[in-house]
Amino acid sequence: xxxxxxxxxxxxTRFNLKRDGLLILVWVLVLSLLMSAVAFKFNDLYGTKDAIxxxxxTLKTPAMVSLFGAFTAKAPYTTADIFASEMMVFMALFxxxxxxxxxxxxxxxxxxxxxxxxxxxHAVGKQSPLLAATxxxxxINLFMGCLFFLGIQISGMTGMSTIGNLLTGSGLAACGFxxxxxxxxxxxxxxxxxxxxxxxxxxxGVTYLIRMITDVKNADWTYLSPFGWVEKLxxxxxxxxxxxxxxxxxxxxxxxxxxxxxxxxxxxxxxxTTRGGRKRATFLLSGPFTLVMRLDRLSLIAWILGLxxxxxxxxxxFGTVGDILKANPMMGSLLGKNALxxxxxxxxxxxxxxxxxxxxxxxxVPSMQTLLRINNDERKGWLEQIHAKAISRNHIFxxxxxxxxxxxxxxxxxxxxxxxxxxxxxxxDPLTLTRLLRGFWGYLPALYVILGIGALLVxxxxxxxxxxxxxxxxxxxSLYFGNLMNIPKWAQQITPYGWINQVPVNNVNWTNxxxxxxxxxxxxxxxxxxxxxxxLLEN
Amino acid sequence: MSEKVIAINHLQKxxxxxxxxxxxxxEVKKGEVFGFIGPNGAGKSTTxxxxxxxxxxxxxxxxxxxxxxxxxxxxxxxxxxxxPGDVYLWPNLxxxxxxxxxxxxxxxxxxxxxxxxxxxxxxxxxxxxxTYSKGNRQKVALIAAFSTDADLxxxxxxxxxxxxxxxxxxxxQVLALKQDGKSILLSSHILSEVEHMCDRIGIIREGRLxxxxxxxxxxxxxxxxxxxxxxxxxxxxxxxxxxxxxxxAKDVINKASFSVDSDKMGAVMTLLAPLSITALQSTxxxxxxxxxxxxxxxxxxxxxxEI
Ligand SMILES: Nc1ncnc2c1ncn2[C@@H]1O[C@H](COP(=O)(O)OP(=O)(O)O)[C@@H](O)[C@H]1O
Ligand SMILES: [Mg+2]
Numbered sequence: 001x002x003x004x005x006x007x008x009x010x011x012x013t014r015f016n017l018k019r020d021g022l023l024i025l026v027w028v029l030v031l032s033l034l035m036s037a038v039a040f041k042f043n044d045l046y047g048t049k050d051a052i053x054x055x056x057x058t059l060k061t062p063a064m065v066s067l068f069g070a071f072t073a074k075a076p077y078t079t080a081d082i083f084a085s086e087m088m089v090f091m092a093l094f095x096x097x098x099x100x101x102x103x104x105x106x107x108x109x110x111x112x113x114x115x116x117x118x119x120x121x122h123a124v125g126k127q128s129p130l131l132a133a134t135x136x137x138x139x140i141n142l143f144m145g146c147l148f149f150l151g152i153q154i155s156g157m158t159g160m161s162t163i164g165n166l167l168t169g170s171g172l173a174a175c176g177f178x179x180x181x182x183x184x185x186x187x188x189x190x191x192x193x194x195x196x197x198x199x200x201x202x203x204x205g206v207t208y209l210i211r212m213i214t215d216v217k218n219a220d221w222t223y224l225s226p227f228g229w230v231e232k233l234x235x236x237x238x239x240x241x242x243x244x245x246x247x248x249x250x251x252x253x254x255x256x257x258x259x260x261x262x263x264x265x266x267x268x269x270x271x272x273t274t275r276g277g278r279k280r281a282t283f284l285l286s287g288p289f290t291l292v293m294r295l296d297r298l299s300l301i302a303w304i305l306g307l308x309x310x311x312x313x314x315x316x317x318f319g320t321v322g323d324i325l326k327a328n329p330m331m332g333s334l335l336g337k338n339a340l341x342x343x344x345x346x347x348x349x350x351x352x353x354x355x356x357x358x359x360x361x362x363x364x365v366p367s368m369q370t371l372l373r374i375n376n377d378e379r380k381g382w383l384e385q386i387h388a389k390a391i392s393r394n395h396i397f398x399x400x401x402x403x404x405x406x407x408x409x410x411x412x413x414x415x416x417x418x419x420x421x422x423x424x425x426x427x428x429d430p431l432t433l434t435r436l437l438r439g440f441w442g443y444l445p446a447l448y449v450i451l452g453i454g455a456l457l458v459x460x461x462x463x464x465x466x467x468x469x470x471x472x473x474x475x476x477x478s479l480y481f482g483n484l485m486n487i488p489k490w491a492q493q494i495t496p497y498g499w500i501n502q503v504p505v506n507n508v509n510w511t512n513x514x515x516x517x518x519x520x521x522x523x524x525x526x527x528x529x530x531x532x533x534x535x536l537l538e539n
Numbered sequence: 540m541s542e543k544v545i546a547i548n549h550l551q552k553x554x555x556x557x558x559x560x561x562x563x564x565x566e567v568k569k570g571e572v573f574g575f576i577g578p579n580g581a582g583k584s585t586t587x588x589x590x591x592x593x594x595x596x597x598x599x600x601x602x603x604x605x606x607x608x609x610x611x612x613x614x615x616x617x618x619x620x621x622x623p624g625d626v627y628l629w630p631n632l633x634x635x636x637x638x639x640x641x642x643x644x645x646x647x648x649x650x651x652x653x654x655x656x657x658x659x660x661x662x663x664x665x666x667x668x669x670t671y672s673k674g675n676r677q678k679v680a681l682i683a684a685f686s687t688d689a690d691l692x693x694x695x696x697x698x699x700x701x702x703x704x705x706x707x708x709x710x711x712q713v714l715a716l717k718q719d720g721k722s723i724l725l726s727s728h729i730l731s732e733v734e735h736m737c738d739r740i741g742i743i744r745e746g747r748l749x750x751x752x753x754x755x756x757x758x759x760x761x762x763x764x765x766x767x768x769x770x771x772x773x774x775x776x777x778x779x780x781x782x783x784x785x786x787x788a789k790d791v792i793n794k795a796s797f798s799v800d801s802d803k804m805g806a807v808m809t810l811l812a813p814l815s816i817t818a819l820q821s822t823x824x825x826x827x828x829x830x831x832x833x834x835x836x837x838x839x840x841x842x843x844x845e846i
Contacts, residue, residue, distance in 0.1 A: 112630075112669075192630065192669060276665045277632070280649060281639035285632075291640060295629055381627030385680060388591045388621035388693075389644035392613045535594045 005263070007125040012132035013139075016106060020136070027098050028144055034477070035091060036151030038485065039083060043157055045486055046079045053077070055484070059085055062216050062320040063351040067480075069211070069228075070219040073237040078159020084168070084235040086484060092175045092230040093208070095144065099137060099180030100200040106133035108187035108196040108270075116267055130184070130262045134255065137180040145173030164236040167244070171233045174247040178226060179204060181254040188261035191270030198302055205306060209313045216317045226250055288391055288399035293406075296370050300407055303366045304414040307359065311418025314355050318419075319426040322348040341429050348431060349505045352419065354480070356439040356504070359415040360447055360497055361476045367408030367447070368468060371454045374400045375462045378537050387536060397528050401455060408447045416440050435504055442503030445516030446496040452523025453496075459530025462537055471495050542569040544604060544691050544722040545590065551598035552585050552746075559585045561746040563599070567691075567724055572717050574737035575726040582746040583726040584624055587695050590724075591621060603691065617645065620684040624695040624726075626676040628668040634679045635664025641683035653686040659708050673700035685712050692716060693724045710736055762798035764822040765807075769793045770815035781807060794818075 017024070046052050058064055059071040059082070069089040073081035107130060110116050116129050125131075149169030152160060179200070186199035207227035214221035214228065222228035229243035261271065285294050293300075322344035335343060374397065377383050386396065416436050424430040450471055457465040475495035482492045492498045499516070501509055545567040552560040560582045567573040577583050588594045590601055592612030601608045603615045628637055638657075639649050657664055660678045668676060677700045684692060694713075698706045713736050716723060727733050733740060734754070741751040750757070762783060767773075773793045777785045781803025788794035799807050811819075 274631075274667045274669050277636065277667055279633070279635040279664045281636040281643070285636055285640055286643045288644075291629075295631070298631075381623070381625060382629055384593065384623045384627070385621060385641060385683075386644065387593045388616055388619065388623075389641070390613050390617040390646065391644055533595075 005125040005127045006131055007123060007128060009125065009128040009131040009135065012119070012124065012128055013135045016132055016136050017139070020102070020106075024102075024140055024143075028140070028147060031091070031094055031098070031144065032147035032151050035087065035148055036155055038087060039152045039155035039157050039160075041485065042079050042083050042155075046082045047158065052079065052082060055082055058484075061347075062317055062323070063347070063354075066212050066216050066314065066317050066321070067354070069231040070215045070222065072219065072231075072234060078236065080157050080159035080161075080164065080236045083157060083160075084164070084237075086481075088168070088171075088230050088233070088235065089211075090480075091148075091172055092227065095141075095172050095176030096179035096204050096227070099141070099176045100183045100197065100204065102140060103133065103137055103180045103183035104187055104193050104196045104200065106136060107184055108190065109193045111268055112193055120267055127259060127262060130259065134181075134184060134258075137184070138177060141173040141177040141180065144176065145169035148172055159236060161236060161239075163239050167233055167239050167241065168235050170244055171230055171235070171247075174244050174251070175227075175230050178247045178251045178254075181251045181258065185254045185258045185261070188258055188265070189271045191268065191273055194299075195270075195272065198298075201306075205310070209310065213313060213317065216320055288386065288396050289402060291386075292370070292373075292399045292403045295373075296366075296403055296407065299366055299369070300410070303363075303407070303411045307362060307411045307415040308418035310362075311359070311415040311420075312422040313418075315419035315422025316426055318348050318351070318423040318431075319428075321351050322427065345429075345431065346505070348423075348427075349435075350502075352431075352436060352439060353502050353505050355419070356416075356443055357479045357497055358476065359412055359439075360443040361472045363408045363412040363415070363447055364450055364472045366411060367404040367451055368454050368472070370407050371400060371404040371451055371458060372465055372468070374458050374531070375465060375537055383536070393532050393536075394528070397531050401451075401524060404451055404454075405448065408451060409444065412443060412447060413440055431504075438504035438506075438508050441508045441513060442500045443497075445513050445520065446500050448520035449496040449516050449523065452520040452527070455524045455527030456530070457527070459527035459532075459534075462534075472497075543567070544569050545573075545602070545724060546605075547586070547590075547599070547601045549599035550586065550589065550596055550601055552582075552589055552594060553597040559746055560589070560597075563743065563746070563748045565741045565748055565751050567722055569722050570717070570720045571738040572713065572723040572725060572736050574733035574740035575724060575743065576728065576733060576740055577726075577743035578728055581743045583743060584695055585746075586743070587621075587693055587724070587726060590693070591616075591619075618690040619693065620645075620687040620689040620691075621693045622677070622680040622684045622695065622697050624697075624699070626673075626680045628671070628676050628679060630669035631667055633665055633667055634662055634671065634675070637668065637679055638664065638683045638686075641680075642687060645687055645689075647687055650686060653682065656682040656685050656712075660705060674702065674705070677701060678705065681709065681712075685716075689721070691722045691724070695726045696728065697725070698727075762800055763804060764796070764798050766796040766818075766820040767794070767811060767816060768818040769811065770817055771813070773814060776810075779807070779810070 046055055056071065056077055059068065065071065067089075068086050071085045073085065110129065110133075119129055120126070146169060149165050152165045152168060153162065182203050183196065183200040186203070187193075187196040190196040190199055204227070207225045210225035211222055211228035211231070214224060215231070219231075222231060226247070229246050232240060232243045234240045265271075284290055324340065324344050324347065383396070387393075416439055417433075420431070420433045420436045423436075450468075453471065454465070454468045457468050472495075475497035478487055478492050478494065479497055481487060496516070499512070501512070543566045545565075547566065548564055550560055550563040551558065563582070563586055565573075565575075575583055575586070585594065589596050590603060590608050592609050592615075595609055604618065606615050608615065628634075632640075635657075638653060642649055642653070660682060662675060662678045662682065668679065671679070677697065681697060684694070692713075698709050701709060713723060713725070717736075725733065725737065737754070739751065739753050740757065742749050768791065770793070773787070773795055775785070775787070776782050776795070776797065779785075781800040783798045783800075785797040786795060788796070
């Protein structure tokens with residue numbers, strides 16, 4: 001009885017691996033190449049004592065600690081110490097995102113599109129699809145971990161050690177699998193893929209923010225956050241394996257819960273079930289615009305709240321970030337009070353400018369998702385009947401674009417507002433909202449241009465539209481690491497995110513603002529022309 | 540009656556290099572139910588999607604209400620209701636919300652007829668469509684379409700997910716529309732559905748419309764199944780012109796069954812009459828037979844033109 005629950009799991013695993021092979025390969029290659037490329041480059045970047053000691057100073061500032069994790073290595077510092085400190089949190093984040101993607105897709109996703117029901121009708125155990133997804137996830141992480149290890153191992157970075165490299169690979173793999181397992185669990189709780197993804201990101205977001213705040217305030221507390229455990233590996237310094245044990249233990253607990261829940265529920269059901277709703281549509285659902293708005297309502301609220309919380313979290317460390325005296329007490333006597341305030345404002349503003357890139361990229365995610373729905377909803381067959389109504393393509397296209405713009409605008413605004421709110425609470429001499437809003441006016445047109453490029457793809461290259469995601473991913477990496485890794489200026493300016501001139505440190509360049517808006521408008525129009533002329537994709 | 544609602548002329552549609560519609564020509568007249576029949580993959584849905592302006596024709600012309608289906612899509616759609624072959628609905632809206640939305644998109648309101656239809660089809664409109672079966676999703680689209688006041692109704696294989704009870708309701712509703720003088724295009728590969736309701740049918744195969752006409756006109760192309768018993772000895776008619784599948788009964792003498800080309804019926808009767816018929820049973824051809832014949836011919840090469 002028991003074993004029959006798991007019948008055919010390995011067969012399913014093999015089948016899934018074959019189906020997902022290409023996707024897995026893309027993820028794995030991109031992440032491992034990124035990691036090894038950085039490792040290779042680090043000997044050039046941080047090969048000398050001087051370079052190392054100056055970057056250590058930077059990495060110890062609260063701003064950098066909030067972004068990359070606490071710098072805990074002991075002197076004498078090596079290139080490898082810098083590498084570990086800059087890369088671990090960042091790579092762990094990507095590992096978590098990859099795992100959430102595959103976990104939800106292969107469990108709740110398969111279930112909601114009916115595949116599981118089809119499979120369950122065959123001689124396949126009740127737990128088999130879940131076990132197959134778990135094994136697949138495990139294998140992906142194992143593979144990933146091995147490549148991380150190998151990549152660094154052959155990079156020959158100064159100061160690295162085989163044991164440290166091994167711990168890097170194992171730690172990141174364990175961390176990825178932990179978040180994958182949490183996502184498998186969330187897929188039991190929610191009865192639809194979107195809900196499962198949201199819950200997974202909620203978990204990731206909360207653990208990430210706890211890690212961020214504890215790192216800045218008191219790094220010992222970072223143990224509280226499962227996400228923070230990757231920092232506690234203390235790679236190349238202490239090489240601490242204990243956190244790996246923590247990760248594996250929590251993973252085991254999550255998996256036990258997941259398999260328990262899966263055995264005790266029906267296919268298609270979740271702990272949180274879809275409730276009934278209205279029998280009639282209200283005036284809030286009466287046309288294409290209100291329809292798209294309604295479909296993305298939950299996502300809009302979740303993203304606004306999420307980015308606002310993120311803004312608040314970062315804003316709440318502005319006080320620490322701007323506290324020059326803490327790092328350098330001598331400054332107090334050298335600079336007058338006003339000069340001191342100005343200097344600390346400048347540091348905070350520079351920090352805010354870096355954060356704004358992150359916010360702009362994050363605001364791109366939900367708004368681009370909405371935009372790409374023009375074709376994705378079409379593929380799902382949802383729009384077929386709408387097209388048969390007295391509604392022009394024009395109207396449909398504009399409705400999605402409008403909601404995408406609303407989504408991007410308000411999530412970006414929410415992040416900045418959150419930042420201002422917290423900064424007003426914690427700073428003795430807080431930044432004004434107007435000052436911080438420079439970031440909003442600065443990045444808004446860049447965001448619109450990127451959405452415009454998305455619209456271009458939607459209209460002309462619907463089958464390839466997913467390549468638009470390269471823009472935010474590249475934009476984030478090139479700008480986030482821009483200065484730390486000496487990425488050349490032109491390479492930072494490939495994406496529109498790099499076209500914005502250090503707001504809110506500087507004033508908004510209104511000419512630029514106007515030109516970018518114009519460019520965005522043109523892109524939207526050209527995209528629309530493509531959409532109007534072609535066949536609509538069908539399911 | 541002769542006013543054309545749909546007029547399709549040598550319609551072609553290419554998907555890349557693949558010619559999905561090679562030559563489709565037919566028309567639907569005002570007030571008639573037109574059955575659009577063909578096997579899976581024949582091009583029914585592609586034709587309908589072209590009519591709706593979802594796909595752009597690669598050749599030929601198509602008009603509805605005398606307007607071009609691509610240029611004047613919005614104008615046409617004001618007077619049109621459509622139910623696709625596979626109905627997919629936004630999972631987080633309820634059936635009731637979607638029905639209302641569909642009506643509103645055509646500037647119409649939820650009305651008494653809508654409620655009546657919801658009751659007849661036994662749909663629970665307060666459930667999210669995520670929880671609906673294929674049949675229930677189809678009901679949502681059907682209820683919205685039937686409660687829309689339009690001049691032309693297009694149904695693409697509408698009952699493939701419905702149980703017989705609901706299928707009957709569907710047929711009743713279609714007949715009611717017909718009585719109101721509405722025009723209906725009904726695609727199907729389920730023949731019994733078409734037989735009851737259609738005034739005329741068109742048969743499409745591999746992207747080509749191969750035959751149109753009324754049921755009676757089609758019937759002359761089909762064979763009637765005859766079982767006969769005679770007093771005089773029954774000769775072997777195996778090779779007689781117009782008789783097919785001749786089989787003598789094994790247990791009874793002078794009894795045989797065979798099928799006759801409808802236009803050879805007279806000749807065959809003249810042949811049988813002198814033999815003193817004691818029992819004769821004739822089964823009229825169903826569309827099933829007609830259909831089977833087309834497909835059989837398909838397998839034995841393209842010889843249906845000679846019938
Ligand atoms: N978007 C498309 N791209 C490529 N081929 C298609 C597309 N849509 C339909 N086809 C092909 O066109 C043919 C006709 O399909 P369809 O009209 O759906 O048939 P039917 O509705 O009669 O079953 C099939 O061979 C199908 O595979
Ligand atoms: Mg079809």
